[in-house]
Amino acid sequence: xxxxxxxxxxxxxxxxxxxxxxxxxxxxxxxxxxxxxxxxxxxxxxxxxxxxxxxxxxxxxxxxxxxxxxxxxxxxxxxxxxxxxxxxxxxxxxxxxxxxxxxxxxxxxxxxxxxxxxxxxxxxxxxxxxxxxxxxxxxxxxxxxxxxxxxxxxxxxxxxxxxxxxxxxxxxxxxxxxxxxxxxxxxxxxxxxxxxxxxxxxxxxxxxxxxxxxxxxxxxxxxxxxxxxxxxxxxxxxxxxxxxxxxxxxxxxxxxxxxxxxxxxxxxxxxxxxxxxxxxxxxxxxxxxxxxxxxxxxxxxxxxxxxxxxxxxxxxxxxxxxxxxxxxxxxxxxxx
Amino acid sequence: xxxxxxxxxxxxxxxxxxxxxxxxxxxxxxxxxxxxxxxxxxxxxxxxxxxxxxxxxxxxxxxxxxxxxxxxxxxxxxxxxxxxxxxxxxxxxxxxxxxxxxxxxxxxxxxxxxxxxxxxxxxxxxxxxxxxxxxxxxxxxxxxxxxxxxxxxxxxxxxxxxxxxxxxxxxxxxxxxxxxxxxxxxxxxxxxxxxxxxxxxxxxxxxxxxxxxxxxxxxxxxxxxxxxxxxxxxxxxxxxxxxxxxxxxxxxxxxxxxxxxxxxxxxxxxxxxxxxxxxxxxxxxxxxxxxxxxxxxxxxxxxxxxxxxxxxxxxxxxxxxxxxxxxxxxxxxxxx
DNA sequence: TTGAAAGCGCTAACAA
DNA sequence: TTGTTAGCGCTTTCAA
Numbered sequence: 001x002x003x004x005x006x007x008x009x010x011x012x013x014x015x016x017x018x019x020x021x022x023x024x025x026x027x028x029x030x031x032x033x034x035x036x037x038x039x040x041x042x043x044x045x046x047x048x049x050x051x052x053x054x055x056x057x058x059x060x061x062x063x064x065x066x067x068x069x070x071x072x073x074x075x076x077x078x079x080x081x082x083x084x085x086x087x088x089x090x091x092x093x094x095x096x097x098x099x100x101x102x103x104x105x106x107x108x109x110x111x112x113x114x115x116x117x118x119x120x121x122x123x124x125x126x127x128x129x130x131x132x133x134x135x136x137x138x139x140x141x142x143x144x145x146x147x148x149x150x151x152x153x154x155x156x157x158x159x160x161x162x163x164x165x166x167x168x169x170x171x172x173x174x175x176x177x178x179x180x181x182x183x184x185x186x187x188x189x190x191x192x193x194x195x196x197x198x199x200x201x202x203x204x205x206x207x208x209x210x211x212x213x214x215x216x217x218x219x220x221x222x223x224x225x226x227x228x229x230x231x232x233x234x235x236x237x238x239x240x241x242x243x244x245x246x247x248x249x250x251x252x253x254x255x256x257x258x259x260x261x262x263x264x265x266x267x268x269x270x271x272x273x274x275x276x277x278x279x280x281x282x283x284x285x286x287x288x289x290x291x292x293x294x295x296x297x298x299x300x301x302x303x304x305x306x307x308x309x310x311x312x313x314x315x316x317x318x319x320x321x322x323x324x325x326x327x328x329x330x331x332x333x334x335x336x
Numbered sequence: 337x338x339x340x341x342x343x344x345x346x347x348x349x350x351x352x353x354x355x356x357x358x359x360x361x362x363x364x365x366x367x368x369x370x371x372x373x374x375x376x377x378x379x380x381x382x383x384x385x386x387x388x389x390x391x392x393x394x395x396x397x398x399x400x401x402x403x404x405x406x407x408x409x410x411x412x413x414x415x416x417x418x419x420x421x422x423x424x425x426x427x428x429x430x431x432x433x434x435x436x437x438x439x440x441x442x443x444x445x446x447x448x449x450x451x452x453x454x455x456x457x458x459x460x461x462x463x464x465x466x467x468x469x470x471x472x473x474x475x476x477x478x479x480x481x482x483x484x485x486x487x488x489x490x491x492x493x494x495x496x497x498x499x500x501x502x503x504x505x506x507x508x509x510x511x512x513x514x515x516x517x518x519x520x521x522x523x524x525x526x527x528x529x530x531x532x533x534x535x536x537x538x539x540x541x542x543x544x545x546x547x548x549x550x551x552x553x554x555x556x557x558x559x560x561x562x563x564x565x566x567x568x569x570x571x572x573x574x575x576x577x578x579x580x581x582x583x584x585x586x587x588x589x590x591x592x593x594x595x596x597x598x599x600x601x602x603x604x605x606x607x608x609x610x611x612x613x614x615x616x617x618x619x620x621x622x623x624x625x626x627x628x629x630x631x632x633x634x635x636x637x638x639x640x641x642x643x644x645x646x647x648x649x650x651x652x653x654x655x656x657x658x659x660x661x662x663x664x665x666x667x668x669x670x671x672x
Numbered sequence: 673t674t675g676a677a678a679g680c681g682c683t684a685a686c687a688a
Numbered sequence: 689t690t691g692t693t694a695g696c697g698c699t700t701t702c703a704a
Contacts, residue, residue: 004479005454007681018691023683033689050453054399055681057390058696073418073434079410086436095450098409098434100422114431117386118341118697144339260623282620287596289625343697354675359699369673391697394680454681 006049015043026051065095066310067115068124071103071226075253077281077299078126081150084303085124092311094121101128103225109136122146122314124306127154129191129226146313150306153195153325160309161325162302166196169295169330170203173249173277176293176332178211180275182247186219186240188233188259188278189251190226197222200251200279218243227254230261237262250278257282260290279330286335296331342385351379362387401431402646403451404460407439407562411589413617413635414462417486420639421460428647430457437464439561445472458482458646463490465527465562482649486642487633489531489661496645497661498638502532505631505666506539509585509613512629512668514547516611518583522555522576524569524595524614525587526562533558536587536615554579563590566597573598586614593618596626615666622671632667 008026012019017036025032025040026049032040043049057063068085070078082098089096097120099111108128115123125147127134134154141147141159153161177185187204190197205215221236223229233255240248250256256278263272277293285292305326313321344362348355353372361368361376362385368376379385393399404421406414418434425432433456435447444464451459461483463470470490477483477495486498513521523540526533541551557572559565569591576584586592592614599608613629621628641662649657 008683009681019682020684020692021690023681024690027683031689036689050449052394052454052681054390054393054454055696056683058388058394058680058698059682059684061696063390073409074412074415076410079415082409083436095433095455097431100419113386118388118390119431146339257620257623260620264623284593284596284618284620284624287593287600287624287626288620289623345697355698356676356700357674359697360674363699367673372673388697391680392699394682394696395698395700397680 005052006047007052010047011040011043011049015039061118062121062314063095063119064093065097065120066122066124066307066314067097067099067112067120069099069101069108069111069115070126071101071128072228072254073098073100076283077151077253077297080281080299081126081303081306084300084305085307086303087300088304088307088311094307094311103129103228105131105133112136112140116140116145122148122310124148124150124310126151127194128152129194129224129228132193146310148306148310148313150302151196155195159323160306160313161323162306162309162328163195163325164297164302164328164330166199166330167203167206169279169297169332170200170249170251171207172203172330172332173279173293173295174204174207175210176334177247177249177275177277178207178213180247182275183213184216184219184243184245184247185213186221186243186245186248187251188221188223188236188240188248188255190222190255191224192222194226197251204249216243219245223255226252227258230258233258234262237266245274247275247277250276250280252278253280253282256280256285256292260288260292263290285333291335293335294333296333298328298331302328341388342383343388346383347376347379347385351375397454398457398650399431399455400429401433401456402458402460402643402650403433403435403448403456405435405437405444405447405451406462407437407464408564408590409434409436412619413487413589413633416617416635417462417639417642420636420641421643422639423636424640424643424647430643430647439465439564441467441469448472448476452476452481458484458650460484460486460642460646462487463530464488465530465560465564468529482646484642484646484649486638487532491531495659496642496649497659498642498645498664499531499661500633500638500664500666502535502666503539503542505615505633505668506536506585506587507543508539508666508668509615509629509631510540510543511546512670513583513585513611513613514543514549516583518611519549520552520555520579520581520583521549522557522579522581522584523587524557524559524572524576524584524591526558526591527560528558530562533587540585552579555581559591562588563594566594569594570598573602581610583611583613586612586616588614589616589618592616592621592628596624596628599626621669627671629671630669632669634664634667638664 008019008022011022025037101108105128148160150162208215223232227233279295285294344355344358347358361373437444441464484496489497544551559568615631621630
């Protein structure tokens with residue numbers, strides 16, 4: 001037993017017409033008479049005909065699908081971005097194929113390879129925390145493949161990018177902690193190579209400066225895998241312990257929950273008196289026993305915009321595009 | 337500018353061989369001499385040749401991709417299932433296409449249609465909370481299309497199914513609440529039509545019975561959309577308020593966090609003294625200020641098994657299969 | 673061991 | 689307005 005669908009040929013045979021007539025009638029071509037169209041459409045409807053997208057893709061050299069690469073779908077921020085992307089793709093009749101890197105640059109590269117070998121028309125990507133070399137993406141683009149970056153974007157890459165104002169978000173978070181009277185504000189963040197890491201660090205530094213607080217590099221701890229591995233967070237906090245920090249600005253979802261887990265485990269050490277602010281799109285932070293001030297990103301919006309830009313790129317395919325970087329605002333949600 | 341890949345033809349021309357020889361050499365066919373193979377492989381490697389999966393799919397009438405339909409990826413349980421599915425698919429060289437229903441039966445049907453019109457080889461599906469009529473899935477299967485259900489499974493459908501022992505999990509949760517001295521245990525659950533709703537209700541009832549507590553239907557509240565809409569939870573709780581319940585057993589992730597949000601809003605009403613136990617795969621419940629005893633499902637495992645079974649179905653394609661339902665154990669994580 | 677040719681289902685240029 | 693035909697990139701039967 002094999003799963004088979006009707007083809008255009010079946011219809012042609014049944015109606016005594018040629019396949020091209022059927023094809024045209026189904027696509028509502030102006031060349032076909034209304035009567036013929038009617039007959040074809042009705043018959044197609046009757047047998048529940050569905051065009052084979054694979055054959056169509058082969059012919060049109062377009063798959064009508066786009067790839068989206070994120071580190072983890074089990075992450076509020078990314079799943080919201082995906083929902084946004086999906087909402088646009090759905091309307092424009094594109095299929096979305098999701099791929100996870102789990103913060104591995106190798107997985108990222110493999111996924112891109114897999115997706116691009118003609119099965120997607122364009123790529124939405126937030127770089128993995130491990131990624132440093134993106135020359136393969138450059139090569140892809142040089143060959144005319146449309147790529148749009150979001151959230152974690154590369155410096156040197158001439159294409160559309162969609163990000164939030166990370167610097168401002170970080171500034172707001174830090175400022176908020178300072179306003180609470182905190183002076184020794186630690187910063188727990190992701191991999192050094194990520195754009196968001198740099199931007200957020202800069203915002204943090206700017207807020208310190210604006211308040212005449214000296215920047216102390218010992219208060220900044222990096223996690224290469226963005227908190228994907230609990231031990232990197234534990235190590236970071238161990239090290240921070242000696243600094244006598246009284247507040248912490250955390251640069252991501254996984255890092256925030258990771259920090260809270262560690263803090264809970266070590267609660268004899270008074271971590272619970274340390275004020276927390278950080279980037280997170282979780283919708284349960286307000287249920288936590290710890291008070292967390294959160295910087296929220298318009299993730300859904302980001303997914304929508306990135307997808308619109310990508311589809312625009314796919315459809316237009318004009319070589320000398322004027323690319324821009326869209327910067328969306330963050331929102332601070334205080335909780336104290 | 338158009339994105340193009342090398343084809344088998346390009347290689348054939350370059351090496352002065354036929355396309356069939358190239359095809360065979362690339363697939364390591366026994367018919368091709370080692371020398372020719374070597375030449376072809378080396379050249380392919382050099383130009384970084386990637387076979388066009390679309391052309392291959394058209395020829396083989398197989399896309400090497402499987403669809404997975406869940407209600408929401410922004411749900412710990414489902415994203416873990418997907419990770420499990422992905423881990424298997426990755427190894428067996430299948431692509432996974434994720435689709436969300438957002439608990440709408442119409443979206444579900446559209447997604448299935450979209451995916452099956454020859455672009456996927458099989459389907460993994462957890463029914464939406466709204467779904468009642470699955471005749472279209474029956475029709476699909478009758479035509480030889482492989483389907484495997486997981487988590488939310490239909491009664492009447494002869495195929496592989498992978499679930500957890502929902503009854504036992506519900507029993508454990510309820511029993512745990514009773515052990516704490518609770519007598520008026522409410523039950524907040526999802527749509528009546530879902531298998532998990534029925535099984536969990538039954539487990540809840542069994543635990544009551546085992547403890548000689550009368551079952552009170554007024555203590556059971558259904559949410560048609562599984563808590564996707566906050567208002568359905570609010571309504572349910574409003575109604576429960578009058579019953580004087582002293583504990584609650586909740587049947588799902590979204591419902592649990594939804595309940596906690598409402599409880600927080602209404603905390604003057606003493607909801608915080610009500611013991612909570614429920615099905616959730618969240619990895620942050622322990623950070624909540626409310627104490628929640630959780631029933632965890634082996635979601636990753638479930639995704640793995642379901643995918644293995646599906647791929648097995650796709651590859652074997654024997655008509656008279658002996659189908660079974662795999663039942664995995666749940667785990668209770670106490671927190672009090 | 674290799675090649676020629678047909679065909680997967682669809683679209684489109686060209687012919688009628 | 690409709691049909692004929694070639695071809696998208698690949699696999700595979702049959703012939704050489």
